[in-house]
Amino acid sequence: MSIVDTRTPNPKSFIPGATGDWEVIIGMEVHAQVLSESKLFSGSPTEFGCPPNANVSFVDAAMPGMLPVINAECVRQAVRTGLGLKARINKRSIFDRKNYFYPDLPQGYQISQYLDPIVGEGVVKLDMADNGEIEIGIERLHLEQDAGKSIHDQHPNMSFVDLNRSGVALMEIVSKPDLRSSEEAKAFISKLRTILRYLGTCDGNMEEGSMRADVNVSVRKPGGAFGTRCEIKNMNSIRFIGQAIEYEARRQIDIIEDGGTIDQETRLYDPKTGETRSMRSKEEAHDYRYFPDPDLLPLEFSDAFVAELAGNLPELPDEKHDRLVRDYGITPYDASVLILEQARADFFEQVAKGRDGKQSANWVINELLGRLGKDDKDIEDTPMSAAQLGTIVDLIGKGDISGKIAKDLFEIVWTEGGDPAEIVETRAMKQVTDTGAIERVVDEIIAANPDKVEQARAKPTLLGWFVGQVMKASGGKVNPQAVNEILKAKLGIE
Amino acid sequence: MTDLTTKSLAELRDGLKKREFSALEAMDAYLDAIAAANPRLNAYIVVTADKAREMARASDARLARGEGGPLEGVPLGIKDLFATIGVHTQAASHVLDGFAPEYESTVTSHLWRDGAVMLGKLNMDEFAMGSSNETSYYGPVINPWRAAGSNRDLVPGGSSGGSAAAVSAWLCAGATATDTGGSIRQPAAFSGIVGIKPTYGRCSRWGIVAFASSLDQAGPIARTVTDTAIMLTSMAGFDNKDSTSVDLAVPDFAAAVERGVKGLVIGVPREYRMDGMPEEIETLWTKGLEWLRAEGAVIKDISLPHTRYALPAYYIVAPAEASSNLARYDGVKYGLRKTGKDITDLYELTRAEGFGREVKRRVMIGTYVLSAGYYDAYYVRAQKVRTLIKRDFEDAFDQGVDAILTPATPSAAFGVGDEEMNSDPVKMYLNDVFTVTVNMAGLPGLSVPGGKDASGLPLGLQLIGRPFDEETLFAAARVIERNRGEGFSPEKWW
Amino acid sequence: MSVDTETVKRIARLARIRVTEAELAAYQGELNAILGFVEQLNEVDVDGVVPMTSVTPMALRLREDKVTDGGYAERIVANAPLSEDNFFMVPKVVE
DSSP: OOOOOOOOOOGGGOEEETTEEEEEEEEEEEEEEOOOSBOSSSSSBOOSSOSTTTTOOTTTTTOTTOOOOOBHHHHHHHHHHHHHTTOOBOSEEOOEEEEOOOTTOTTSEEEEOOSSOSBOOEEEEEEETTTEEEEEEEEEEEEEEOOOEEEOSSSSSEEEEEOTTTTOEEEEEEEOSOBOSHHHHHHHHHHHHHHHHHHTSOOOOTTTTSEEEEEEEEEESTTSOOOOOEEEEEEOOHHHHHHHHHHHHHHHHHHHHTTOOOOOOEEEEETTTTEEEEOGGGOSOOOOOOEEOTTSOOEEOOHHHHHHHHHTOOOOHHHHHHHHHHHHOOOHHHHHHHHTSHHHHHHHHHHHTTSOHHHHHHIIIIIIIHHHHHTTOOGGGOSSOHHHHHHHHHHHHTTSSOHHHHHHHHHHHHHHOSOHHHHHHHTTOOOBOOHHHHHHHHHHHHHHOHHHHHHHHHOGGGHHHHHHHHHHHTTTOBOHHHHHHHHHHHHTOO | OOOGGGSOHHHHHHHHHTTSSOHHHHHHHHHHHHHHHHHHHOOEEEEOHHHHHHHHHHHHHHHHTTOOOTTTTOEEEEETTBOBTTBOOOTTOGGGTTOOOSSOOHHHHHHHHTTOEEEEEEOOSGGGOOSSSOSOTTOOOOOSOOOTTOOOOBOOOSSSHHHHHHHHTTSSSEEEEEESSSTTHHHHHHTTOEEEEOOTTSSOOTTBOOSOTTTOEEEEEESSHHHHHHHHHHHOOOOTTSTTOOOOOOOOGGGGGGGOOTTOEEEEEGGGSOTTOOHHHHHHHHHHHHHHHHTTOEEEEEOOTTGGGHHHHHHHHHHHHHHHHGGGOSSSSSSOOOOOSSHHHHHHHHHHHHSOHHHHHHHHHHHHHHSTTTTIIIIIHHHHHHHHHHHHHHHHHHTTOOEEEEESOSSSOOBTTOHHHHHOHHHHHGGGTTTHHHHHHTOOEEEEEEEEOTTSOEEEEEEEESTTOHHHHHHHHHHHHHHHOSOOSOOOOO | OOOOHHHHHHHHHHTTOOOOHHHHHHHHHHHHHHHHHHGGGGGSOOTTOOOOSOSSSOOOOOBOOOOOSOOOHHHHSTTOSSEETTEEEEEOOOO
């Protein structure tokens, strides 16, 4: 495969070294567990966390004479995912055997797709805050079997093998080497996860291992020839992916700058030390001896099959993004934050319906998501409903409360619950809008500060000082806009 | 009462139906015959007397009620390659020591559904790799036939040598067998009986220990054409557990046996007239054509230009698939386990001790032809040649040919421990030179005794048919069977 | 093409079959005999020929996504040479 560099080097992403700047080149192979009831080639369940070998059939255990039969839903899920990645769908694809010996690989081969995958080239768009929109190429997507699991800590000199995951369907999604920083890599995997979750083709649960990534990292002088890459295996946390890339890029730069060369190898990231290390057991050169699985036939489907799946796709993240910008007048960056989770975008839309979009986005992103993050909660677990947050936005809009009071109100509703409008009433948080009352306060301040009045008349920017004094005196419950107008009139400032 | 074992399967079935004798009596007659003969012939690896008795009793009960399937009470032998629940299923290999599956193959379950009784598991070449039944971990099978005036032990052919010897020596009414390159037809020819390898996809492969998945097909071996047709009718049938099983109705093959050959076009491929072919084979072939012509068939010279490349292509494709299919025998999940210092030792020692020499040789050849740098030159080229071989047959059928007549083997049975064959694997492989093309093209092929060589040993003729037209083969084979005369039972010496 | 003893060792290692030094020469001879035999395929003009991927002209059948199997761990390990608590056991594997 010849690699085409589609990116323009971005100095903001460069890593400084002793010999000048370096550019990191990243490609990813993401393994996403397909959401299905049963396994790719057998009727046993895919359920997580069951007793050892409970979800195993004779097919999954590679008993003599057992044969694979493909699951239609896994095929549909792969095609849906391909459509979500705006990728070419291959109406004819081939399942191959990848041959190697390992205790958690009962057949002695993994059924995978090699030369003819079900999905070809596609693209994922990323919104980078500092670098605008970038496009990351997808090389391919193929279906394959997951392996079982070896447990090493149950016995001093034996490993225990559980085949429950053996044969569960995975999609391997391979990116082109288009990523140029750990930030982009993290954004890529987040976006990919978002797309899969929107499509309902993978639950994206990285902790349980339903999404794992192998990250290929190399470094080069900006715009120069690609360097030798190392593969960091089996990453299951977005944060660790970022850390591993940072470490690995620095490691490679240091080696090259010390006159060394990079060995192409497989490495593991250790989150405890924050370092990557070479994998001992993989010292042997692999020769997987791929060949078409003679137990299966070519997988073929029609245009109509694809069209039907395409017709029933949900709104995808990028479409939602554009619609939110268009319909609610929010910034593309805010939209990209909101669409990351479908529930997040839904929440926003409930808040924003019939209200100011920008204000709504501001409250959902900065206050709600911020507060959720502080409590380490997902949006599904928010104690504040969209209706409640909407009411707060309404109260601000009507001028009933100031932004500052609104934040206090938010905290009350968050911890205590209740109708924000009622709370404003019962706790006397309502902004003073009675101009007479404001005028009285303004008059007092003017009377008490004759020198400042003189100065303000000469230098109108001092008006802000008066506004502050009035706000202070009224406990923040007056409308700053109204204070401003009254002050201007009384002080005779245009 | 006459010896029940000498009855044909059809006679036995009819007698059971009319309750002239019981299934238990038939079974006992066979168990006695096995007890007497097996120490010399070694056709059975395991005799399942208890199971046989239980099944025969059940058959008698059904027959007493006037019920019963098409094979009710008929005692059969089962090749050790077929999974039989709770019973020795070891592909005559040391590596499967002690393996008794928790499942029943589709083909054998069809036979039990139709009322057949299992006598035991039949010897075979290890993993069906061999043409003389000498590669079995359980020792060679001896052919019931001997050359006139000779006491020399002859091979029954392979890999279904136990099936052929048991049928020929009246140790079962019929037997299951499998054919990957000639493993039904060559032993049938060597043992003076009938065997058919049906079209690929006709019989389910589910529960049959795999050798080369794209070539393996199960089929019956029996003493007459009618018996073979009756058995195939039961064995065949669509199975959704095998992705290569074809969803086609199974005809009553026995109904086609007496159909005759009037008006059929029989092809005679000139490429099968090989250099150095014994004259008696040539004569037999001519006689076969004359019998068919005399009964109204039209004989047509045809060309199958890629015939000579079938065997070399087979010796790439079959070992390649086998090398992968046999990877599961690793000492972890079932069978033999030899331990050393680590997991690699466990694999290497188990497989070194568990596999016999021929199996190891083929696994190594298969591994080599799939390995990096050789895949295109060997495997891909062989699969292209396979396309050409299939095309040759399609061209012949397009010219109106209904069936093709060829010799089944290049010679009659040879001696056990034949120096020449055993010192040169390629010499042994040449046994399949006439049969292997059929597997490569996925066609049905039938072997029927047509005559004898100078020393009185049986010789077989092969009929090759269009895909899924086994009926024509039965009809044509019956014409040969009727014309060749009597005398196709061995002299009992054991 | 023919194989040397180093290649025989490499193949045996890939196939996970222990081959002793004493056996090497014999395997080498046998493998070379077979490779010599299949050499004749090079005579065939295969330009533009599609390699066979299935001998039957048929597409892959798709199975409905239903749980129809599993739930019998003890039968899965019933034939295992070594097992404990329904786990298969192997000599410790280090990564």
